[in-house]
Every structure is written in C-alpha cells, then in structure tokens.
Amino acid sequence: xxxxxxxxxxxxxxxxxxxxxxxxxxxxxxxxxxxxxxxxxxxxxxxxxxxxxxxxxxxxxxxxxxxxxxxxxxxxxxxxxxxxxxxxxxxxxxxxxxxxxxxxxxxxxxxxxxxxxxxxxxxxxxxxxxxxxxxxxxxxxxxxxxxxxxxxxxxxxxxxxxxxxxxxxxxxxxxxxxxxxxxxxxxxxxxxxxxxxxxxxxxxxxxxxxxxxxxxxxxxxxxxxxxxxxxxxxxxxxxxxxxxxxxxxxxxxxxxxxxxxxxxxxxxxxxxxxxxxxxxxxxxxxxxxxxxxxxxxxxxxxxxxxxxxxxxxxxxxxxxxxxxxxxxxxxx
Amino acid sequence: xxxxxxxxxxxxxxxxxxxxxxxxxxxxxxxxxxxxxxxxxxxxxxxxxxxxxxxxxxxxxxxxxxxxxxxxxxxxxxxxxxxxxxxxxxxxxxxxxxxxxxxxxxxxxxxxxxxxxxxxxxxxxxxxxxxxxxxxxxxxxxxxxxxxxxxxxxxxxxxxxxxxxxxxxxxxxxxxxxxxxxxxxxxxxxxxxxxxxxxxxxxxxxxxxxxxxxxxxxxxxxxxxxxxxxxxxxxxxxxxxxxxxxxxxxxxxxxxxxxxxxxxxxxxxxxxxxxxxxxxxxxxxxxxxxxxxxxxxxxxxxxxxxxxxxxxxxxxxxxxxxxxxxxxxxxx
Numbered sequence: 189x190x191x192x193x194x195x196x197x198x199x200x201x202x203x204x205x206x207x208x209x210x211x212x213x214x215x216x217x218x219x220x221x222x223x224x225x226x227x228x229x230x231x232x233x234x235x236x237x238x239x240x241x242x243x244x245x246x247x248x249x250x251x252x253x254x255x256x257x258x259x260x261x262x263x264x265x266x267x268x269x270x271x272x273x274x275x276x277x278x279x280x281x282x283x284x285x286x287x288x289x290x291x292x293x294x295x296x297x298x299x300x301x302x303x304x305x306x307x308x309x310x311x312x313x314x315x316x317x318x319x320x321x322x323x324x325x326x327x328x329x330x331x332x333x334x335x336x337x338x339x340x341x342x343x344x345x346x347x348x349x350x351x352x353x354x355x356x357x358x359x360x361x362x363x364x365x366x367x368x369x370x371x372x373x374x375x376x377x378x379x380x381x382x383x384x385x386x387x388x389x390x391x392x393x394x395x396x397x398x399x400x401x402x403x404x405x406x407x408x409x410x411x412x413x414x415x416x417x418x419x420x421x422x423x424x425x426x427x428x429x430x431x432x433x434x435x436x437x438x439x440x441x442x443x444x445x446x447x448x449x450x451x452x453x454x455x456x457x458x459x460x461x462x463x464x465x466x467x468x469x470x471x472x473x474x475x476x477x478x479x480x481x482x483x484x485x486x487x488x489x490x491x492x493x494x495x496x497x498x499x500x501x502x503x504x505x506x507x508x509x510x511x512x513x514x515x516x517x518x519x520x
Numbered sequence: 521x522x523x524x525x526x527x528x529x530x531x532x533x534x535x536x537x538x539x540x541x542x543x544x545x546x547x548x549x550x551x552x553x554x555x556x557x558x559x560x561x562x563x564x565x566x567x568x569x570x571x572x573x574x575x576x577x578x579x580x581x582x583x584x585x586x587x588x589x590x591x592x593x594x595x596x597x598x599x600x601x602x603x604x605x606x607x608x609x610x611x612x613x614x615x616x617x618x619x620x621x622x623x624x625x626x627x628x629x630x631x632x633x634x635x636x637x638x639x640x641x642x643x644x645x646x647x648x649x650x651x652x653x654x655x656x657x658x659x660x661x662x663x664x665x666x667x668x669x670x671x672x673x674x675x676x677x678x679x680x681x682x683x684x685x686x687x688x689x690x691x692x693x694x695x696x697x698x699x700x701x702x703x704x705x706x707x708x709x710x711x712x713x714x715x716x717x718x719x720x721x722x723x724x725x726x727x728x729x730x731x732x733x734x735x736x737x738x739x740x741x742x743x744x745x746x747x748x749x750x751x752x753x754x755x756x757x758x759x760x761x762x763x764x765x766x767x768x769x770x771x772x773x774x775x776x777x778x779x780x781x782x783x784x785x786x787x788x789x790x791x792x793x794x795x796x797x798x799x800x801x802x803x804x805x806x807x808x809x810x811x812x813x814x815x816x817x818x819x820x821x822x823x824x825x826x827x828x829x830x831x832x833x834x835x836x837x838x839x840x841x842x843x844x845x846x847x848x849x850x851x852x
Contacts, residue, residue, distance in 0.1 A: 190712040190729065190822060192788035194751045194795075202752065203787050206794030210778075210812045245786035265787075380522040397522065419526045420534065446542075451783040453819050454577035455535050455597075456524035462538030463526075480542045480846075482814075487785050488822070490522060514812075517849050 189389045191488075196386040200242045200262055207249055211514060214252060217280075220273040221262040223249040228258045228281045234353040234362045235259070235281030238290040238346055239274060240297050241266040243385070244406060247342060247484040250515030256350035257290075257513075265385055265487070266407045268296035274304030279312055286315035286359035288366060290345050292338030293322035317359060319366040321345055323375045323495065325434040326403030326412050337405050340447050340495035341373035343483050344507070347516060351509035365506065369497060374431045377493030378423060379404040379411070379449060383486045402426050406449075406486045406493075420456075424463035427494040432471060437496055441476035443507055444468070445495040450485035452492055457481060460492055468496075477507055483515065521721045523820075528718040532574045532594055539581055543846060546584060549612075552605040553594040555581040560590045560613045566685040566694045567591070567613030570622040570678060571606060572629050573598040575717070576738055579674060579816040582847030588682035589622075589845075597717055597819070598739045600628035606636030611644055618647035618691035620698060622677050624670030625654035649691060651698040653677055655707045655827065657766040658735030658744050669737050672779050672827035673705035675815050676839070679848060683841035697838065701829060706763045709825030710755060711736040711743070711781060715818045734758050738781075738818045738825075752788075756795035759826040764803060769828055773808035775839055776800070777827040782817035784824055789813060792824055800828075809839055815847065 193199050200221065207223060208216035215224040222239075229235060238248045239261030248260035258281035263269035278287050287308070291301045298320060305316035323341035330337055349366040357365070379401045382391035385408075392408035395401060400418065403411030418426070431437070446461040448454070461480045468475055476499065484493075499507070510519030525531050532553065539555060540548035547556040554571075561567060570580045571593030580592035590613035595601035610619050619640070623633045630652060637648035655673035662669055681698040689697070711733045714723035717740075724740035727733060732750065735743030750758070763769070778793040780786070793812045800807055808831065816825075831839070842851035 190732070190749060192712070192752050192755060192784055192792050192824060194753055194791075199787065199791065202794055203791040206790030206792065206797070206812070209794050209797035210790060210810050243785075243787060245790070250786070380524070400522070417522060420524050421526055423524060450785045451820060451822075452524055453575075453782045453817055454582070454814070455531065455575060455819070458538035458542060458577070459526075459531065459535040460524045460538065462534055462541050465538070465541035478542050480538070482786070485785055487787070488783060490783075490820070492524060512850075518844075518852070520850070 189384050191386060193386060199386045200264055204262060220276050221269065222273055222277045223252045223260045224280060225252055225258050229283040231283045232285055233283045234285045234359050235283060235287040236290065236350055236353055237277050237281055237287055239269050240292050241268060243487045244484050246515030251346050251513050253513035254520055255354045255509055255511035256346050256516065265387065268294065268300045271300045271303035271307055274301055275307040278304060278308040278314060278316060282312065282314045288349060288359065288362050289316060289318040290342065290366060291318055291320050292342055293320050293335055294332045295334060296332065315359060317363045319345065319363060319370060321370055323373050325374050325376055325430050330405055331409040332407065339377065339406055340375040340445055340484050340493050341369065341497065343445065344373055344443060344497050345369045347511065348503060348506040351506040373495060373497035374435050375493055375495040376427050376430045377404050377491060378402050378426055379489055379491035381490040383408050383489035404491065406484060408486065420460050421463050424460060424467050428464060428467050431494060431496055437498055438472045440498045440500065441504060442473055443477040443497045443499050444475045445479040445483060447484055447493045447495065448482040449489040449491040450482060451488045451490040454481060457492060464494060476504060521716050523718060525718060531718045532596055536594060552608050553601065554605055554609045555584045555592045556612060557584055557590050561615040563615045564617055565615045566617045566691050567615060567619040568622065568682055568685055569609050569613055569619055571601050572624050573600060575819045576816050578847030583678050583845050585845035586852055587686045587841055587843035588678050588848065600626065600632045603632045603635035603639055606633055607639040610636060610640040610646060610648060614644065614646045620681060620691065620694050621648060621650040622674065622698060623650055623652050624674055625652050625667055626664045627666060628664065647691060649695045651677065651695060651702060653702055655705050656737065657706050657708055657762050662737055663741040671709065671738050672707040672777055672816050672825050673701065673829065675777065676705055676775060676829050677701045679843065680835060680838040683838040705827060705829035706767050707825055707827040708759050708762045709736050709823060710734050710758055711821055711823035713822040715740050715821035736823065738816060740818065752792050753795050756792060756799050760796060760799050763826060763828055769830055770804045772830045772832065773836060774805055775809040775829045775831050776807045777811040777815060779816055779825045779827065780814040781821040781823040782814060783820045783822040786813060789824060796826060808836060
C-alpha cells in the first residue's frame, strides 16, 4: 500500500488538520470531526448537515460553505460517524429555523443520523428533518444498504437544498427541494480498479488487468457484474443505459455529472464525458448543466460514475446560485 | 494498462471532444487542438496563450477563461504542440494589444513557442512576448530540459498575469507580472508510483512497493533520488526543505499550492498539506493563500508537489481577482 499518510489510524484526523490549515474560512472541530462554516450558526437560516464515512472527498467537507452545507461530519474511512458528533453538528448549525440532515442510504448512516436527530431534539428542541439519498440504480440491498445506495446525487441535493436555505427558504421548503432532487436523479458507476482502505492495507477486491466492474458502489461493494475491460465508448453506454432504463430523462432539462472515483485523471474523465454527451444527445436527453471531475470519490479507485437529474427552471436556478466551497465554487 | 479511453492514438482528440461538450462557454478547435475563451479575441486586451504536452490536466485547457488564459494549445501526451497550432492560437487571441506566451521550460516547448511567435508575427505583425517558467528546484538539465523544469508555478503565472491582462494592463505590464512570479516561485515534487503513457501501455518507470522518488518531474523524468517510502510528515520535510534551501520565503506573504499528481486522493493531499503548513509555520514562513488539489498532474501518477511563491500585496490582489475557468474559479 502506497499512501501519503502517517499512521493508518490517524488518517481522518490528520487530513482534517490539513483542511483546517487550508481553509481558514471554515471551523474544524478536530475532536468531534466536524467541519463547520466559519459563520455557523446563521440566525434564521435552515441549517444543513451531511456527513458519512471518509474517503469520498471532496464529499462532504468540501461542500461546506455559503450556498451549500453548514456542517459535515466525518466518520472513519468508509464508516458512519456515531450519533454524538452528528448531534453536536446539528446543534452547532441551528439558527432557529430547523436543520435538514442529508443522508446517503447506508444502514449505519441512516441509523446514526436518526439517533442524532432525536438526541439533538431532546436536548434543545431543534426541529430536524432528514432526506435519504438513494440514487444508485445498480443494485438493491447491497453490502451496507437496504434499498438503493446513495452516491453522486448527494452533491446535487446538497447544492440545491443549500441554495434554497441560503436564500431564506423555510425548513418545509428546503426539505421539499431536497426530496425533489432525490425523486429526479439517478446514478451508476464503474470501476477499473479496487480502492485500498488504509487500515486494511490491501485492495478491497481483486480485479484482473483485463476486467472492469459495472455497477460498483463507492466503498468497493460488489456491482452488477464483471466484464472485459471496454473502450470509453462502450463504458459510456454501460453508464447511460441503466440510468435511462430506470427513469425517463427526456422532455426536461438535465443536470449531468461525470464523476471520477479518485485515481482516474481528468484527461480520461473528459474523454468519457464526450462519449456520454454524444450518447445522451442520441437518446433525446438535453443536458443543460454539467460537472466533470472528482466530486464523490472512493479513495484511490480508478473508474467513474454518471449522475443525471431531471430538472426544471427552478432547479437550474438553484444549481446556478452562488456557492463558495472548496469542492464547488461559482458566483461568489 | 487500465484507462478510460478508446484508441491510444485518439486520447487527446477524444478528451478535447469532452471538453467541448462540457464547456459550451469555451470554443474548442479540434483540428488544431486549441481551447479558446468563447469571447476571444478580446479587443484591446493582452492575449495569454499557454500549452504543452497533454496529460497535466487541468493544466492548461482548464485554465482558459475570464481572468486567466485566452487559449491553451494541447500537444500529444507529454509532447509539445508544433509551432503551427501555437501560431494559430496566438493570432486567434490577438485583440491588438499583443500576446504573452507562458511556456514551461522544456526544450521542445521553448523551441516551438518561439517559432510560433515568429510565424504569427511575420504573418500579422502581432507583438509576442514570452515568459519561461522554470520553478522546479529538483534538478538542473533533466531529460527534456536545459536548466530547471517548469512545473506548478505555471498555475500562478497564468493566474496573476491573467488577472493583470483582464484588468487592462498593457503587454509590458503583463509580462512584468509573469516574470515577477517566475522570479519568486519554486516547486518540488515526489512520486509514489509511475504514470503510464497511453501509447506506451506500461509504466514509464518501476518503483518498488517500498520506495518513492524525490524530485520527480511531471513526465516521470528521474528525480533526485529514490528513498524508502516515508510518512507524510517526512514527505512534507522532503518537499519543504529543498524549496526553502533555494529561496528565502520569510518576510513576505506566501502563496502555497499542494498539488496532486493525478492518482492521489484529496484525503491524502489535505493530510500532506497539514504537515507542510505546520513545517512552514515552524520555519517562519507565513502562508496567506493556499490551494490543495489536482492543478498540474502527471496522468495517473500517485504523489504530490509543493509550490511556494513569495508575494506582495499586489500579487495577493491579482491572485484574489475573479477567475472563471474549470480549473480555478472564484469571484465570478
């Protein structure tokens, strides 16, 4: 295992030390492992909290800032944070207008965020709502999940709900924005290589030099099937087909994200996006906004995922709204 | 070799197709392999052109846009573009105020940009100046270079000169900004793994599982030496020491970039940055601005580089000025 780390047990802590050093505009609680907006809590604003296992950076800490999250809670690598720090974060961003939890659909995360909401509410009476993101069309009931896994769409939920909250929408409205994104977005991923969890010290799974895995999760969970290594043109089809089979993306503007899993260079991600864009055009899907890059990763896995979201004019407006985070930044 | 590509000979072309699809705000000339600002040429504005071999994305195409480059010329992977497309780009961004070439110090790039400047000037009379970036303190006279190699500082040259040009500075002034950055910046890199050039199909060099290479270049050129794989804390020292040995970074605000080589996840880059920041503070270096992420890569190499630049208030102002590119974006 070759990684830029000190002790395998300190990876998350040490990385958060770097986040604190790199981003004086944020406040990092190293004990609780929570990244806050520097100005949290914002009085009168709905607070947005997300989090989960580490290893998916920039998700979630990279999306803390104006127009997106108020706090992100970092668990150990690929391991949900416990309820206590989530409850701390929830109280810490409570500006009197309630708090929305954005939770990827993994059993541990769902349970711990729920307990955290109860804890925080019991202590301070804060109104906590929750939205569960379950956009991965690849599998039902995977290794860590009942139902579908939550993957790339989480970035769009955080962006659009964050924009609504920043504009002063109330808790009902922010929750509605988030749920609308969940209803209208789907994702699918492929891997060329496994990732290596630092504490494990070796690749999570073996993938022969001439094979790739379709429908992979962001923790190296099994996907749909292994197939021979294919061209980018074929991979684009592997990504697009299962998503379009699951939901109709015609007749509405679409927001697309071609996401890198961590070790695939941008040169390749753009190349795949070119193939995806051509295929979507053929299928009558009109992409109006697009992101290409590493937005939700799986440590050092090589591969990519595609996320599509059916949008309306209001969604596009919220997507375009100013955002000032290390992972997404525009108009600010 | 596992890559998200079609034919190895089409990698650069196919990737530019994706850039065009992902960025309707840019204009991509697929024949000449030039990425232009959509609004180029801007009348009365100094034009900025950079480029070089592909494989370093987001450099250079990702830095085309308001406040940075007017055009980027993409060569084959790790191979300089020829003079003709550079001359095309030079003419294409000429708004009557002259053009600055920003050239990383590799023999092929220096020669081809020089010939391109002569070609363009002979054809249209455009005044072309050139700044050579040679910030890598690791080695003198490397595989492709006479003198020092040009690496991470190129991002700062493009950012600061781009800001000056956007504000309406004339060619003398923009050239002076670029040369001041070159005089005041230094870089150093380390690799945990080799990269694999698509056309070669196998890693450029072998690096055993328990070793890393110090002073590596961005094309897999040899560095200073191979050493046993070390902790992030030791790697931070490996990065900082040769830079501070070469130039005094005390007594001035410093702009720092901890750059990923392509396959190292952000979790690890932040971790290294935390160690670097602590070490710089110990050595009396005051970092006022910082970037952490993939800004100038070496395909799928794992590793990182550090760039430091002595700045003054004017440099900080130009660094902070609005920029709207896919690789750097703020205030716009």
